[in-house]
Amino acid sequence: MSDVEEQEDEIQSNEEEVSDVLFEQDALIIQDDIDIISGGDDDANDNLVLAEADFDGKSALRGFGYNLLANEDGSLKYPEVHLDKEMIRTGLSHIARTLDTFEFAYSRYDGRNRALTEIDILGQYVHLRAVDLSGNRIKSFKSLAPMKHLLVLLVNDNQMISLEEIPHLPFLQALSAKRNGLKSAQGLFSNSLTHLQLSFNKISNLIPFDDATFPNLTVLELRGNNLQSLNGLNVPTLIRLFVAQNKLKNLNGLKTCTNLTHLHARDNVISTLENFPRLEKLEYVNLRNNLLKRFSQTQFLGNSPNIRTLIAMGNPVAELDDYKMEMIAANPNLKRLDKQPITEIDLVQGRQIRSGREKGILPPVNDDSEVLTPPMPSMEDTMAEEDEEDEDDDDNDDGSPPPEDPEDQDKDQEPPPRSSGGPEMDVEIRKAST
Known part of the structure; x- marks a missing residue:
């Protein structure tokens, strides 16, 4: 595992990162638990607000022998404390x-x-x-x-x-x-x-x-x-x-x-990523617990082509079908999605979707307020749709089905010979062969 991959694994962990930082040539070591110096992942601080209550000075004052007095409104009266x-x-x-x-x-x-x-x-x-x-x-x-x-x-x-x-x-x-x-x-x-x-x-x-x-x-x-x-x-x-x-x-x-x-x-x-810039060096993006609802918004992350780690769980879009594939299609260099590694098979499928859209073979993302992103059709679905279209061609103009042919009711009868007598006959031949 490379140093970069090891560092990414540390970023993904839920443990607080505490790093030693060296300053100046004499290697002054700062060993305090300081988020800004550690650069820890904010995912490691799910309860940060609750855990970091504001310091009120009570324990320190009492520890140094100060007696706390009360104001008229009942609040504590703090004495002036000068450094000596x-x-x-x-x-x-x-x-x-x-x-x-x-x-x-x-x-x-x-x-x-x-x-x-x-x-x-x-x-x-x-x-x-x-x-x-x-x-x-x-x-x-x-x-x-x-x-x-x-x-x-x-x-x-x-x-x-x-x-x-x-x-x-x-x-x-x-x-x-x-x-x-x-x-x-x-x-x-x-x-x-x-x-x-x-x-x-x-x-x-x-x-x-x-x-x-x-x-x-x-x-x-x-x-x-x-x-x-x-x-x-x-x-x-x-x-x-x-x-x-x-x-x-x-x-x-x-x-x-x-x-x-x-x-x-x-x-x-955050409900939109429109105008997300092209940032060539961007590798890690955490958008957890926002208001992103559509793939047509998250695809703007693809403007930055080198994103390796993306966290989008907790957004409505993460509950949609094809979430994983759409994220990979928009970010073809992903290695981790929501802290889960991307497999080689997932990567290939996502890149195929992206390539198909770029070439116009596959439809673009379309999940506006009234149109959700359609799932990519399989080969079987495509063949079934073609058969339905052929059946629609046989309907009358008023939408009613054509009258049954008596010959069709006799299942033991041999199918009619192949003929070039027109589109209706071609349809009958194709159905019978099926």
Whole structure:
């Protein structure tokens, strides 16, 4: 099995992928369970929304000895928690050589789940390259501006409402800001990001989201937002796009994503794939649990000729007859459909259907609202239809059958000799020989 096939098998599994990611030449290892870095299949997260409840800070506050008071309305009153040197000391790790003085310093800080509201002192640690501040109550991260060598910043489960609260960090490669209060994907400076995770916010559009700001972006995570369209997306370097659990009605907006290999768009309300672009490198498409009803819509996936894995289960079209063959006919290089391997026999049959339609031998897909896709006729069906047509030719103009010939009632009588006496006699001869 090739490396590519092994990777596809991992993508198909239902286990959470957790990958180690190497940054910079000193091989800084990030080993956190981070979806954006792992690039895991969104099929592996069927219960993601239920499993990832918003952090409320209660356990962290009590763990650090804070007494929670109640407001007049009964809600909890959270105290201000400022980061101090003792908290920093307990979270520092990974000694590495600095990039400017070539001395040694801590390169990583873990400040997760401390109920922090203010982190100004952290900006003094300019040699940090990976910072995790997830699970706090921080509204702004501008105090991290002095960290010019920062490569990875994780700020999941905080209270940031705008990406403008992230300072310009020229070498930042991975930013994860899941479950904040973001309403827009705009606000970042032009950057060096390769991975951006903005899932489970309130982002409603991507206008604009382009290569002027993200010239190196390869992985974009936007699951669980309020996106209704991908218009405005213009990032040619993008390789993996995760837009599951939004409100997308179509997939317009992908035309410029010419390097895209993986598209995850399950759990939307997609009902049409018209204008689906030609993406030569696209190999994996997940459209599970959408509203696709007709083969005349799914066939637009064939515009991208190298799709190897397609997941369309959970759509009404998956319940139609000939579903498997129609998917293969539209995507002749498929290896997996709905997590099931495509056999060589299936592949040959699907390609024959596609070839027959291209040559005009077979009818095109026709499953509009009042006409479902007709099944491909077998040779026996074709012969039976010809016999029915011949019988129709013998009917009278008023639709009544012709009068019976007395000779036909005598079954023991020899059939009449072959004659060229006209079409009616030819019909009688053919019936008798049958």
